[in-house]
Amino acid sequence: MIREQRSPRGGSRDQRTNRRIRAREVRVVGSDGAQLGVMPLEAALTLARNEGLDLVEISPMAQPPVCKVMDYGKFKYEEKKKAAESKRAQVVVQLKEVKLRPKTEEHDYEFKVRNTRRFIEDGNKAKVVIQFRGREITHKEQGTAILTDVANDLKDVAVVEMPPRMEGRMMFMILAPTPKVAQRAREAVKQAAASAKKSPPPASAAGAGKPAPAEKAPDAAPQQEAAPSPSPSPGPAAP
Numbered sequence: 001m002i003r004e005q006r007s008p009r010g011g012s013r014d015q016r017t018n019r020r021i022r023a024r025e026v027r028v029v030g031s032d033g034a035q036l037g038v039m040p041l042e043a044a045l046t047l048a049r050n051e052g053l054d055l056v057e058i059s060p061m062a063q064p065p066v067c068k069v070m071d072y073g074k075f076k077y078e079e080k081k082k083a084a085e086s087k088r089a090q091v092v093v094q095l096k097e098v099k100l101r102p103k104t105e106e107h108d109y110e111f112k113v114r115n116t117r118r119f120i121e122d123g124n125k126a127k128v129v130i131q132f133r134g135r136e137i138t139h140k141e142q143g144t145a146i147l148t149d150v151a152n153d154l155k156d157v158a159v160v161e162m163p164p165r166m167e168g169r170m171m172f173m174i175l176a177p178t179p180k181v182a183q184r185a186r187e188a189v190k191q192a193a194a195s196a197k198k199s200p201p202p203a204s205a206a207g208a209g210k211p212a213p214a215e216k217a218p219d220a221a222p223q224q225e226a227a228p229s230p231s232p233s234p235g236p237a238a239p
Contacts, residue, residue: 016057017072018045021065026057029068038064085193094124095174101131102142113153120158120177123185129172143171150175157181
């Protein structure tokens with residue numbers, strides 16, 4: 001049995017192509033997807049070479065291995081392009097820290113809750129922290145009450161992923177978007193990626209980098225030829 005070739009770090013290498021294929025016989029799939037059957041490796045290599053393509057081992061563990069006739073360079077390019085598009089469509093979840101105090105004023109509290117709501121609606125998480133100073137640490141119930149208020153004010157968009165807990169002189173909890181909000185955020189990212197893929201570059205960007213045509217200098221006015229000055233009239237003859 002031919003084992004899959006692996007790199008020293010344990011990850012599998014690229015698929016074997018052409019002369020790197022070790023099997024004596026292979027099952028061949030044509031460039032058009034047609035099943036061409038089992039044939040000797042040399043015959044399969046000749047077939048691929050006649051089409052100006054590569055013979056690529058796509059199922060090394062099969063008996064015999066399955067190989068396909070294809071343009072391997074183009075195949076790798078398409079795979080890389082698909083991976084990049086898939087990465088762009090993924091939602092990157094961030095964790096934002098929101099700091100409050102046991103004696104936070106009402107307008108400051110409302111301002112931070114509004115910002116936290118917007119952040120969670122984008123599919124992110126929030127770590128809400130209550131900082132205790134001095135003797136405030138003896139009134140932990142105030143911190144618990146504030147965190148409970150935050151959770152209640154955001155319950156339409158967030159769920160408590162980690163309940164309130166103490167860590168040193170601070171108390172915190174972690175909020176995560178509800179499944180419905182998280183789904184909306186994923187759809188928004190996918191739509192943005194699709195729009196960016198379809199929309200052509202703006203005309204201004206398309207013409208960027210091209211030098212502006214030089215303005216044609218106006219033709220100089222033709223100079224008029226000076227008229228010949230009249231010759232002086234002959235004076236009277238000298239006596």
